[in-house]
Amino acid sequence: MNILALSSSGELSLVAGASPSLKLEFDTHSYLANAEINVAFFAKVTSPRGPADISMRLEIRDAVTGDQIVTVQGLVDGDIENSASIVAVADAKEYFEKFDLTLGIDALQAILKSSAYNESNSLGRASKTLALEDEELPSFNADKLFKILTSQLTTPAYLTLPNPHDLPIYVAAQRASTKLRIPLDAEINPTFTAEQAAQFATSVDAQSQFVQFIWSPNLCRPSDAVTLRGRKVPAYYLGHYIGDKLLRNAKLNKQGFAPLKNAVAWKDYPFTAKNLSQIPGNDLEDEQIQEMLAKAKVNVVRPVKFETTLFVLSDVLTQYQSKNSALRLVPAAEISARVTNKCIEILRTYMFQATPDYIKKAGDDIQEFLEGASSETTGWLQPAEELGNKPFEFSLVPDNDFPYERVRLYLAHGVVGTTRAAIFDEDVLVK
Secondary structure, three states: OOEEEEOOOOOEEEEEEOOEEEEEEEEOOOOEEEEEEEEEEEEOOOOOOHHHEEEEEEEEEEEOOOOOEEEEEEEEOOOOOOOOOOHHHHHHHHOOEEEEEEEEOHHHHHHHHHHHHHHOOOOOOOOEEHHHHHHHOOOOHHHHHHHHHOOOOOOOEEEOOOOOOOOHHHHHHHHHHHHHHOOEEEOOOOOHHHHHHHHHHHOOOOOOEEEEEHHHHHHEEOOOOOOOOOOOOEEOOOHHHHHHHHHHHHHOOOOOOOOOOOOOOHHHHOOOOOOOEEEEOOOOOOOOHHHHHOOOOOOEEEEEEEEOOOOOOOOOOOOOOOOOOHHHEHHHHHHHHHHHHHHHHHHHHOOOOOHHHHHHHHHHOOOOOOOHOOOOOOOOOOEHHHHHEEOOOEEEEEEEOOOOOOOEEEEEEOOOOOOOOOOOOOOOOOO
């Protein structure tokens, strides 16, 4: 916790004396390092009669880059019920875990003596900057991360991991993804070689339809670049990919279903970073390298020639271990997870109702949902030979062991596929 103190002589410091005229105890939700705090006071009237006639501004900045981390401004008043007080403003912004302001009887005179005080008719440039002590990060706790991810009242739609190379974090994220039945999209370091990327994916051995590894061995200009020439940086793709996913999911049909059957890949979803180019040393057109990456189930962002050359995600494989299951495809795995989670949501909705009413209401909602998911406009579920060419089949009945308090849902369904290869057999008949 940090303590900002103002002595009776007007001196600001981060060490409280015996009885400071103003003391602010604050603690942010973030762990700060190489940070500084800038303090300024602004008179609201020509002749302030009390601290509440003065506004106080706190700005926490990165001491290296000058980037703003937190800023808050309000009246010098410790009453949280006063909506204009700096305490109320800080509480409303939710930047701080703790933010307590204590004023002494001589607080006004101390502020007027401070070098950070600005009179009402001044340019308002006076301020005081103090260096904050670096805060030590707590040791990583995988179980705590897992609990945070899985205990949200609103379940996330996706988990993303820009750095899966930190294995304890990756393992916790995959555990959460499996429990929540949601996709985990992770990006392999762009500076890896093809062999390193394939080796990493193989060594992790995820064996899950929820996990997808993306690799973008490319360079681009920084997003904030303003000149035409300059140093390029690794072109991370994950943020762009999730943005495209969310835009796709926003295109609901009349029944309220997103087009999940359409993979976020290939020419409909090009990577649009500035001035993209491949990192030298990776021959992604080599068939052996392509086969190696496909066996490791690494989805590569690479240039492909269409009408023009576009950088695109060139595969849609999950880490599911199977040669022919639909769950090895990203769209099918996501649809299957969405169907499961929606049915569980329906089952939870009607809990504690009379069993006949429960079966009727929940069964009707599940039927309506599955019919919508298998409609021609939605196309999530497809007819399956094992189901007599029907897209789904389910039963909701009392459980045999506990017929008075438990029901059992059986659900089987087909799922739409995604074409990722084509075989062209040609026979030229010449007389």
